[in-house]
Amino acid sequence: MYARDNVAGASDLQQGLPGVPEVEAATEMLRMLADPTRLRLMWLLGEGEYDVTALVAAVGTARPAVSQHLGKLRLAGLVSVRREGRRAVYRARGGHVRRLVAEVLHAASHRVTGAPEHD
Template sequence: MLGEPTRLELLWLMTRGPQTVTELVNAVGASRTSVSQHLAKLRHAGVVDVLREGRTAHYSLRGGHVERLVREGLNHADHVVSGEQPHQ
């Protein structure tokens, strides 16, 4: 589930707070259909929540544990790619 680059980018964007589909589409440069399908998979996996306000849906990470997982996972990947030593 987390091995797909677009999903990782969507998750990273949601570490900043709730995002609408339009905001996510504009940020990742993918089609609305593609972003919606990725969000549906993330919701099904239990890592993303949706709050509907009228016709607008706001997607967010499901709690602080998921946010920390996303941040730490991407920070770890950055260390591996950059060669920076891991934290103790």
Template sequence: MYARDDSATAEQWQQLPAEDHVDVATASFRMLADPTRVRLLWLLCGAERDVTDLAAAVGAARPAVSQHLAKLRMTGLVSTRRDGRRVLYRARGGHVRRLLAEAMEAAAHVVTGAPDHA
């Protein structure tokens, strides 16, 4: 599941990314620094869900989940669509799923003590 570094060239890492890209990436990482948001985003990578379903799944109050979702949406990690009166949330694309999968894979290596892929 680890993304491979084959596509990255040494030159790519010699130039700093644009400041606005760094700012957005930092905001995204800040959102992933909260366990409840990581759990919510994980669930949203698998399927669309509404606030009630998400609150039950993570064992948190609906208002708290709504606030977390608003932050995730504000940083572009989550998008919404209306289904009648319900608002359904979902991860905003494959890049979000890959980012979260990489973070969880890295965590699994730390927890299990498995060696890094070279």
């Protein structure tokens, strides 16, 4: 058997690809997660709802920077915000986003510790 026997046509492969809008949205979401502070914020927001004061204390970053990161994450559709009086409370938006963040951090943990990968 030759490798060329298993080669699908280009049109067959293209039909299995996600559409351009989906790839562009996914790229933007991943770009937002590529910052260490934003990734830490997303981990926390995947675990619960927090206001800026709690997030500042948890990540050890200045309040204006945390607010700026949250604004970017909100614009990217990764977090949602609700008001409790004058306080804004943030959380990760949806199960897909929470699982994405958890999976990438678990994969990183395996890489750092040398633990075997899961199939």
